[in-house]
Amino acid sequence: MITAENLTKRFGAHTAVDGISFEVRPGQVTGFLGPNGAGKSTTMRMVVGLDRPDTGSVTVNGLPFARHGAPITEIGALLDAKGVHPGRTAESHLRLLAATHGIGRARVDEVMELTGITSVARRRVGGFSLGMHQRLGIAATMLGDPHTLILDEPVNGLDPEGVHWVRGFVRSLAAEGRAIFLSSHLMSEMAQTADHIIVLGRGRILADAPVGDLLGGGDRERTRVRASDARELAILLAAEGVSIAHADGDTLEVEGVAASRIVRVAVGADIDVHELVPLRGSLEDAYLALTGDAVEYRSDPAAIAA
């Protein structure tokens, strides 16, 4: 469990993280989403004490990271998978890390097995693919069998198989009751991996909600209906306070109401429904809508076209 309260971090005149509060709960993958420069890495670094907040505080399982006697058993963090000496083998890297924390060789073998790197244990890390680097980094975070994991962009640059593996792995860790805090700027990836999403833009929280809510449940639900008498159906729905976003011939786009209610209204008036299509917004749409004004660097389509 991670609890952040009013965290702020400035670099000179630039405020990288601007008074954010959030929780990363056990048994869930919490996605941390935001454009480049939004402040995700800085936030994660503050959680594990690598950056000091200017204001606010953050705790891991109730205590600031530095106050844990054996932090590696509380939280595992992968902030830079490439930060391993290239001349070392995977096994020697993990054994060294384990030894500095009083962890035995048996656990090293276990985490290598868990992350599928046993067959490359004796190879030098310098020759590893990005995917193997990520697996090794994740193996290292698991050494202390921590209840909370922080992974900064773990799928960045991975091939589809690597992405699939990371996704399955973090889901299984959450299913064991661990709290997983996962950053990415890939919204499509988050839709498939996270239970809960925190969207950051220019250091501020733009959304903090279950994935389903961001995908456009509740009020933002839209349904396309094709009916034998669309005009009459539109009048009946409008009379019930339902908003009609668009009407064209025999087709309506109805907003903010469950499809089952549309059917009930139609059936009650003897109107045949030929087609009923839920138009769920993609997470990408939701993300772009949220972060549109919060992107640090944006391309100018006119300049590209020129």
Ligand SMILES: Nc1ncnc2c1ncn2[C@@H]1O[C@H](COP(=O)(O)OP(=O)(O)OP(=O)(O)O)[C@@H](O)[C@H]1O
């Ligand atoms: N050590 C530093 N010194 C000065 N500015 C920094 C430092 N670290 C980060 N920043 C700035 O703080 C802002 C947030 O950076 P951060 O790396 O946390 O963003 P991010 O969301 O992780 O982005 P990315 O996906 O590009 O890594 C950026 O504007 C960045 O340039």
